[in-house]
Amino acid sequence: xxxxxxxxxxxxxxxxxxxxxxxxxxxxxxxxxxxxxxxxxxxxxxxxxxxxxxxxxxxxxxxxxxxxxxxxxxxxxxxxxxxxxxxxxxxxxxxxxxxxxxxxxxxxxxxxxxxxxxxxxxxxxxxxxxxxxxxxxxxxxxxxxxxxxxxxxxxxxxxxxxxxxxxxxxxxxxxxxxxxxxxxxxxxxxxxxxxxxxxxxxxxxxxxxxxxxxxxxxxxxxxxxxxxxxxxxxxxxxxxxxxxxxxxxxxxxxxxxxxxxxxxxxxxxxxxxxxxxxxxxxxxxxxxxxxxxxxxxxxxxxxxxxxxxxxxxxxxxxxxxxxxxxxxxxxxxxxxxxxxxxxxxxxxxxxxxxxxxxxxxxxxxxxxxxxxxxxxxxxxxxxxxxxxxxxxxxxxxxxxxxxxxxxxxxxxxxxxxxxxxxxxx
Ligand SMILES: [Cu+2]
Numbered sequence: 001x002x003x004x005x006x007x008x009x010x011x012x013x014x015x016x017x018x019x020x021x022x023x024x025x026x027x028x029x030x031x032x033x034x035x036x037x038x039x040x041x042x043x044x045x046x047x048x049x050x051x052x053x054x055x056x057x058x059x060x061x062x063x064x065x066x067x068x069x070x071x072x073x074x075x076x077x078x079x080x081x082x083x084x085x086x087x088x089x090x091x092x093x094x095x096x097x098x099x100x101x102x103x104x105x106x107x108x109x110x111x112x113x114x115x116x117x118x119x120x121x122x123x124x125x126x127x128x129x130x131x132x133x134x135x136x137x138x139x140x141x142x143x144x145x146x147x148x149x150x151x152x153x154x155x156x157x158x159x160x161x162x163x164x165x166x167x168x169x170x171x172x173x174x175x176x177x178x179x180x181x182x183x184x185x186x187x188x189x190x191x192x193x194x195x196x197x198x199x200x201x202x203x204x205x206x207x208x209x210x211x212x213x214x215x216x217x218x219x220x221x222x223x224x225x226x227x228x229x230x231x232x233x234x235x236x237x238x239x240x241x242x243x244x245x246x247x248x249x250x251x252x253x254x255x256x257x258x259x260x261x262x263x264x265x266x267x268x269x270x271x272x273x274x275x276x277x278x279x280x281x282x283x284x285x286x287x288x289x290x291x292x293x294x295x296x297x298x299x300x301x302x303x304x305x306x307x308x309x310x311x312x313x314x315x316x317x318x319x320x321x322x323x324x325x326x327x328x329x330x331x332x333x334x335x336x337x338x339x340x341x342x343x344x345x346x347x348x349x350x351x352x353x354x355x356x357x358x359x360x361x362x363x364x365x366x367x368x369x370x371x372x373x374x375x376x377x378x379x380x381x382x383x384x385x386x387x388x389x390x391x392x393x394x395x396x397x398x399x400x401x402x403x404x405x406x407x408x409x410x411x412x413x414x415x416x417x418x419x420x421x422x423x424x425x
Contacts (some may be wrong), residue, residue: 150197266294278420
């Protein structure tokens with residue numbers, strides 16, 4: 001008998017022990033998850049995150065912010081209550097072999113309360129949400145219109161001639177950086193040339209899809225001069241992750257200067273200079289895709305012929321960035337690489353709002369040019385920014401290339417072209 005008793009005790013203890021240690025492991029896992037969640041949440045609050053949706057820098061983003069934090073708060077409280085009740089019920093009423101409880105029909109008072117309460121919360125969240133959606137769709141107060149076209153994989157901005165934006169006398173075309181007046185209601189008219197992209201500068205407004213054949217409207221407003229980073233947020237092909245954008249807000253006065261710079265007439269390079277050789281190399285190798293406004297060739301008999309790009313015949317998406325004033329922007333190739341060296345870039349990005357405009361308007365000086373990335377780009381663009389998932393696709397595009405092709409230039413030609421591009425300011 002004694003022998004049997006010992007055996008029974010062992011049998012009973014073992015499952016009990018395992019249950020305890022299992023519970024401890026579970027608790028440790030839960031704590032781990034909680035800590036990881038809190039760390040993620042805190043990381044999201046970091047002050048230097050330029051695409052943080054919790055740091056609005058303009059009226060429209062502020063409207064969204066004023067809506068999202070109470071909604072998150074309410075949803076968070078409801079979420080915590082629901083999880084706590086579920087956890088309590090799971091533990092309190094777990095199966096311990098107790099008899100089946102008495103079955104009842106239910107509790108009408110509780111059921112009605114739990115129907116009406118969520119309905120009230122939803123109405124409470126719904127009214128300000130719908131109001132904000134309508135406010136963000138307002139266009140009556142527009143002071144400046146800019147057209148935005150998504151391309152594979154960069155953004156084109158064109159400023160139609162208008163009385164808005166302080167008056168624009170002739171169209172301006174640029175890419176990568178959306179330059180706009182600060183403290184002004186800007187209206188973007190968004191479309192896409194190829195596939196669906198999505199325009200998003202978190203500090204200035206929510207995101208908006210850009211769809212071929214459609215024009216979507218998006219309000220932009222920046223309280224202060226500065227650079228605001230964004231990212232294409234609709235998967236649009238291989239280099240989707242390399243399709244960024246930046247909004248650059250300038251004071252009214254600086255924006256006037258910027259417009260005047262953009263509309264400045266073409267200045268040909270000095271005869272015999274490296275840049276003059278670059279102009280020839282540019283005409284031969286680049287000008288059939290890229291437009292430089294005002295560039296022309298002169299025949300021996302004196303006839304002047306404008307050099308006009310025709311990207312439709314060479315590129316799948318039918319477009320290439322306008323390079324007329326390349327060196328007035330700070331980034332290139334979908335705002336993915338800097339035209340400025342890291343030190344010069346830091347100086348512009350970290351400038352206080354009062355000093356930012358003057359620094360930005362300096363553009364890319366020869367000392368500040370990021371030679372490394374620009375050279376790599378001109379040498380072999382697809383090696384820097386993937387254009388084809390498979391090399392065989394290159395042959396199947398009907399003779400058209402996707403993005404910028406590798407042109408097989410030698411270093412002397414690249415030197416000349418860089419010297420030429422440096423004068424495009
Ligand atoms: Cu895109």
